[in-house]
Amino acid sequence: MNAPEAQRITLKFDALTPAPGAMEVPVGVMLPRTYWQTVGVRLARDPYTAACAFILLAIAGAAVLAPWLGLPDPAATNAAQRLLPVGSSGHLLGTDELGRDMLSRLIHGGRLSLTMGVLPVAVALAIGGTLGLVAGFIGGRTNMLVMRLTDVLYAFPSILLAVAIAGSLGAGVGNALLAITIVFIPPITRVTESVTTQVRAMDFVEAARASGAGAFRIIRTHILGNVMGPVFVYATVLVSVSILISAGLSFIGLGASPPTAEWGLMLNTLRESIFLAPLNAVLPGFMIFITSMCFNLISDGLRSAMDVRL
């Protein structure tokens, strides 16, 4: 037997009986204190997630700061400069079919498009998450009632349902937001309910009940933390779906109305120019693609960062 092997065996026995110092943390590795700090550190170390977060922050930052960036007025038309190609002087990304500056419209459009991506998901998360949590924790008849009601909404394809709701409420950004929110409540309720039911059945919840704690305290300390992860990951995926649905609603005239800058709407109005200036026509679609892609990749990164056992 050579020396390194002998050493390895000693180490193994050390691990069995924890002597002081035997389990010391390697130098340079900080033991993070809370679970969310651990997740944060892991996310920052994941190159794809970091890159996506950077892109999203850039898009969102530009959208928020749009009025102060010194961009041309996104609504100013110029009949003489219609459909200038990408790279024209004065119009970095060209102009659209009414001669409006594309770069300015894309950045300004991000304000509405990102809002329509995030807001319905956030509201649906609050409503559906609460419903699912309550249904999953109480179980029995309450669960049955809540879940069968969400099943009713589940019967329709999400885009069709959004179109139907937005159509019946009338065109407009507010109604489109409301429609998408309603569409997202059932899936979020269902995911939350299923995770809550799983967590609730685990021994540590049983042990918490055995300690005599009340339902609210058990949910806060033991259920919420374990349910939030998977639900949050799912919600991040929904953001990209939400951007796509809102773009779709605008495209068919049920969301934002002209001359508002919004990616879906821009895609619609530029559609007729696709043979004259294909690159210009594709740009809003590219923005939608990049944004939803980034949300999807971040959700993937979040999923692996949240798995403590990895």
Added chain:
Amino acid sequence: MTPLLSVRGLRKYFPVKSERFFAPRQMVQAVDDVSFSIEAGETLGIVGESGCGKSTTARLLMRLIAPDAGEVDFAGRPVLTEDGLSLRDLRRNMQMVFQDSYASLNPRLAVQGSIAFGPRAHGVPGPKATAKARELLSLVGLDPDQFGRRYPHELSGGQRQRVNVARALALDPRLVILDEAVSALDKSIEAQVLNLLMDLKARLQLTYLFISHDLNVVQYISDHVLVMYLGKAVEVGSVEDIYHRPRHPYTQALLASRPTMDPEVKLERSPLTGDPPNPINPPPGCRFRTRCAFAEDVCGRVEPALTSCGATEHAVACHMHVPDSGHSRRQ
């Protein structure tokens, strides 16, 4: 002297989903009319095959599930009656350690947080509860500075089970239910945790209800033993009576099935054949008669009651030990 815990006629039937829509609702008779008592400071072991109702009994006592029938007195006070012990008081005095050391700890909570949860739920302020948790960690042999902030997945099975023991002790209970608490551990670790349990029992004047399928472990730790078969108590007595003078054929078969360290002793025949009958439709009369070598007519007609034999607390539910039962081997 009043026993610390006294259980009379505990019963739980679980409804089973029937296969056909209009089929009559069937019930699994998980725990059927079980009675026992535990004196303060002693350890009662419950043994039996899997599915005999050991864990259900533990959960019923903790009121994690509601019993269908039965009375429970804790320290002479009836549990959950008008002027009796409230659920909160019961759970402060009675705690439980689960079998699966990993599943019984919240993966998102540092272990000292898990231990402090119980006291906090009972109104102890945060810093004080954490201090108590750290004190308990050192009591179960884990350095609080080294382990307190760790997460369950960063600990070994034995360390996790120590944390679970600490958590159960956090409310200063008088009775601790150990539901297969050492069964999932390696033999060497199991011995360490068992010794820790014995040590804690002496230091904190605890009373244990020790549930296990491992006959050797039960013999080692228990003062009294209750043998269960298919939801029924078949024999109860002191550890000497059960292990050295077993009366019930099932207890005898269980003991005979233990592997021995003596190479000269060879088991020629399996002491028990077949599986326990379906608890949905347990056989009428004695539930063990389908596997019993001494079964007679009377065993199918009359259910044997737990009957005291001799002057000790040794009691057995078998017609062979009931006077005038009509069994030909009546001893």
